[in-house]
Amino acid sequence: MSEPTRRPPSGAATLRADKTAAIAEAVLDELAEHGYGRLSMEAVAKRAGVGKSALYRRWPSKQRMVIAVVSEPTVALADPPDTGSLRGDVLAALHAVADWLTHPRFSRILPDLIAEAQRDDELRRALALRIGEPRRARMIGVLDRAVERGELPPDLDRELALDLLGGLVYWRVSARGAALEPGYFERAADMALRALDARPRRA
Amino acid sequence: MSEPTRRPPSGAATLRADKTAAIAEAVLDELAEHGYGRLSMEAVAKRAGVGKSALYRRWPSKQRMVIAVVSEPTVALADPPDTGSLRGDVLAALHAVADWLTHPRFSRILPDLIAEAQRDDELRRALALRIGEPRRARMIGVLDRAVERGELPPDLDRELALDLLGGLVYWRVSARGAALEPGYFERAADMALRALDARPRRA
Numbered sequence: 001m002s003e004p005t006r007r008p009p010s011g012a013a014t015l016r017a018d019k020t021a022a023i024a025e026a027v028l029d030e031l032a033e034h035g036y037g038r039l040s041m042e043a044v045a046k047r048a049g050v051g052k053s054a055l056y057r058r059w060p061s062k063q064r065m066v067i068a069v070v071s072e073p074t075v076a077l078a079d080p081p082d083t084g085s086l087r088g089d090v091l092a093a094l095h096a097v098a099d100w101l102t103h104p105r106f107s108r109i110l111p112d113l114i115a116e117a118q119r120d121d122e123l124r125r126a127l128a129l130r131i132g133e134p135r136r137a138r139m140i141g142v143l144d145r146a147v148e149r150g151e152l153p154p155d156l157d158r159e160l161a162l163d164l165l166g167g168l169v170y171w172r173v174s175a176r177g178a179a180l181e182p183g184y185f186e187r188a189a190d191m192a193l194r195a196l197d198a199r200p201r202r203a
Numbered sequence: 204m205s206e207p208t209r210r211p212p213s214g215a216a217t218l219r220a221d222k223t224a225a226i227a228e229a230v231l232d233e234l235a236e237h238g239y240g241r242l243s244m245e246a247v248a249k250r251a252g253v254g255k256s257a258l259y260r261r262w263p264s265k266q267r268m269v270i271a272v273v274s275e276p277t278v279a280l281a282d283p284p285d286t287g288s289l290r291g292d293v294l295a296a297l298h299a300v301a302d303w304l305t306h307p308r309f310s311r312i313l314p315d316l317i318a319e320a321q322r323d324d325e326l327r328r329a330l331a332l333r334i335g336e337p338r339r340a341r342m343i344g345v346l347d348r349a350v351e352r353g354e355l356p357p358d359l360d361r362e363l364a365l366d367l368l369g370g371l372v373y374w375r376v377s378a379r380g381a382a383l384e385p386g387y388f389e390r391a392a393d394m395a396l397r398a399l400d401a402r403p404r405r406a
Contacts, residue, residue, distance in 0.1 A: 035240065035318065108321040114378050115238065115318040118311040124380045132379055157390055159381075160371075164394065166378065167370030168363075175317050175373065176335055176366075177327045187360055191367065195398035 015058060023048045023055060027069040032105040035112040036066060036123075063123055070109060071130040074100070078135040086146040086198055090165070091189045093139060097169040098180060111174050136162050143196075151201050161196050168192070218261060225251040226258060230272040235308040238315040239269060239326075266326055273312060274333045277303070281338040289349040289401055293368070294392045296342060300372040301383060314377050339365050346399075354404050364399050371395070 026048035030039045041062060045052045059065035077100050083089050100106050117124035139162050146152040168188055172178050229251035233242045244265060248255045262268035280303050286292050303309050320327035342365050349355040371391055375381050 033322075035322075037238065037241070108318075111314070111318040111321050115311075115314040117380055118314050118377070119236075119238075128380060157394070159375075160390055160394055163371050163374040163379075164367070164398075167372075167374030168366050169370075170378065171366040171370030171373060172362075174321070175369065177320055177331060178362075187363055191360070191363055191398045194400055195367075195394045197397055 019048070019050055019054055020058060023050060023058070023065075024069045024072075027065060028105050028109065031066065031070070031112065032108040035108075036116045039066070041065075063126060066113075067123075067126045067130050070113070071134070074106065074110075074131050075134045075138075077106075078138050080138055080142050082142075082145065085201065086149070086151040086196075087189060087193060089142045089146065090192050090196075091185055093142065093165050094169055094185050094188050094192070097166055098173060098185075101169060101173040107174070139165065146198070149201050151198055153197055153199075156196060164192060164195055222251070222253055222257055223261060226253060226261070226268075227272045227275075230268060231308050231312065234269065234273070234315065235311040238311075239319045242269070244268075266329060269316075270326075270329045270333050273316070274337075277309065277313075277334050278337045278341075280309075281341050283341055283345050285345075285348065288404065289352070289354040289399075290392060290396060292345045292349070293395050294388055296345065296368050297372055297388050297391050297395070300369055301376060301388075304372060304376040310377070342368065349401070352404050354401055356400055356402075359399060367395060367398055 023044065026044045027039075030044055030047060034043075039062065041052050041055050044065075045055055048054075055065060059068055077096060080089060080096065081092050083092055101110065113123070113127060117127055140158050143152060143156060143158055143161055147154050147156060168191075169180075172180065172184075226247065229247045230242075233247055233250060237246075242265065244255050244258050247268075248258055251257075258268060262271055280299060283292060283299065284295050286295055304313065316326070316330060320330055343361050346355060346359060346361055346364055350357050350359060371394075372383075375383065375387075
């Protein structure tokens with residue numbers, strides 16, 4: 001998976017896009033190698049080959065920088081295709097979570113940010129607002145389409161359903177560090193469909 | 204939740220139990236405050252009011268010390284009661300995971316160790332061997348009892364079932380930092396029973 005080229009924030013037309021992209025790469029590399037707690041603006045600037053002022057012209061703080069850089073590809077990775085069936089959409093969602101949690105850099109970055117968020121309420125809120133909620137909003141659209149097709153009950157607990165789709169793969173891959181054996185996705189999708197009380201599509 | 208008093212490892216009869224307990228408390232406090240990556244033997248010794256040699260007489264390395272200290276209460280917390288019904292056992296398991304992930308210290312320690320394990324293969328293996336597997340073995344006993352009672356299909360995918368029970372609460376509490384609203388456990392248990400393809404108990 002490659003990250004799209006980052007663009008400067010709107011209203012900052014004088015910021016060079018190539019520098020922004022280089023800084024974003026450096027942030028992701030530093031996060032993956034050292035984690036949020038040990039990430040310094042100095043190290044990012046040095047790695048990106050820019051001065052520290054180039055960072056502060058773009059983001060007022062380390063936290064804002066990290067959230068901006070991480071949220072863009074992370075939210076994009078959650079963009080679910082509309083396969084036309086709940087089972088297809090659930091399979092796609094499970095694969096997307098697995099791709100994200102086995103990605104060379106994000107496999108380290110996400111668990112690290114979750115750990116830091118337990119000690120830092122402001123970071124926790126920023127992660128929820130800028131990453132968790134946009135990702136969940138997209139997935140709620142998937143569930144709503146299935147409700148419309150009659151494949152899911154209208155009173156589905158959407159929060160629990162989304163916890164299931166994220167947590168199932170997270171627990172296997174990140175918390176346990178265990179393998180996704182052949183047939184995993186098929187069996188996980190079957191379990192998820194039962195959990196969600198899915199029924200055959202209306203003709 | 205309080206942690207049981209720790210005992211010196213077997214064959215180390217000359218180690219004072221009160222010192223071991225003080226060190227264990229210091230390890231948990233340092234882990235919760237600063238995380239595994241920034242934990243130093245010096246800081247633990249100072250906090251426990253002992254010399255560094257007192258640590259090394261008990262454990263040969265920081266990793267062995269941390270795993271030993273964390274595994275005891277963590278595995279104990281997973282000791283599931285036998286309520287006599289699958290629904291009762293699932294409710295108890297979900298509550299146990301939630302207690303663990305909202306515990307003042309473990310709420311920070313577990314996500315931090317998961318994050319570190321993504322960068323440190325030896326730590327990942329030690330966590331799986333000393334914490335993950337003993338916890339899972341206890342929960343597999345719960346599922347096997349339900350299979351014997353006819354409440355679960357014999358070909359249940361036990362690995363997936365356990366991922367579900369752990370991951371559901373982890374995603375809500377630790378990854379999202381979201382609340383467990385009233386009725387959460389009842390609804391989560393209902394979802395888990397559907398996911399596991401549970402059926403009424405044989406008369």
